[in-house]
Amino acid sequence: MFLPFPTITQHLISNPFTLMATPSSLLLSLLIILYLALEFDIARSDPDPLQDYCVADPKASTSSFFNGIPCINPNLANTQHFTTSALSLPGNTKNLFGFSVTLTNTQNLPGINTLGLTLARIDIGARGIVPLHSHPRASEVTICLIGRMVVGFVDTSNRVFTKKLGPGESFVFPKGLVHFMYNEDVKNSAVAVSGLNSQNPGAQLVALAAFGSKPQIPEEVLKKSFEISECEIAHIRKSLGG
Known part of the structure; x- marks a missing residue:
């Protein structure tokens, strides 16, 4: 009989290696990982706001790091x-x-x-x-x-x-x-x-990431990754502007 997931999770945190003792524990471990992903919403894109809105204040102090931009006083929103x-x-x-x-x-x-x-x-x-x-x-x-x-x-x-x-x-x-x-x-x-x-959201262009990175990706890596020559690498880099 299985314990409730929260109980298993507590056990995993306090005894992280015990679940690796038997082959059947692998499946249990995977289920726990899935449970944690759902419980803590790991797949979420951005965190939910804790208020109706958080109007950005670009002029706020940058001495602290925020996951987003600091908010103005909600009473000042228009x-x-x-x-x-x-x-x-x-x-x-x-x-x-x-x-x-x-x-x-x-x-x-x-x-x-x-x-x-x-x-x-x-x-x-x-x-x-x-x-x-x-x-x-x-x-x-x-x-x-x-x-x-x-x-x-x-x-x-x-x-x-x-x-x-x-x-x-x-x-x-x-x-x-x-x-x-x-x-x-x-x-x-x-x-x-x-x-x-x-x-x-971020944006990464494949061509620029591979051939326009700074410092440059080693040519041997590009040659083996794309099955191209050094001359072709140089031509692509020149075409991309650097």
Whole structure:
């Protein structure tokens, strides 16, 4: 007969090695890990706020570290803290990849602080691309507003899921998985808006992470990882701007 999970957990904490004594203990240990993940909500993206809102105070002292931005006095909050026009203007797509991302943040939308979400406007020029990238702390849902675009992601078994989106159509990118957006149109730009379930989702472009890191990843690692030569590595690095 099994003990209640809380009792088992207390036993595991006070006697961490006893559960490794028998093979059957491995399954029990895995169940305990699952229980702890559910009990303490390890999979949560951002922590829940402890109040109705926490309007960011960018001018607050930076002598202490906060998981977010310090709050102003709630009595000083007003409507302007919860609205922004940051996503109303098109971004500059004249760059290597032909795209621009404009994000809401605690500077242009202070009321978003601690709410666990971010909005993004994505402008993609003709034949532009948001290259392969991932968000380590957020899932993303995208809706195409103008034009048409090809979107997709790769799961951990290397299956690719792609879709051509037109205005009003949406697509979701699971948390942490590599994904892309591509505008096939040779003449017209495309515009999309995305929602991400983290105040700080992070973004890591695969190409820049591999070939544009500082200091550089050793060439031997890149040669073996991508099965390419030193000349090809140098060409890619030059194309990426460094």
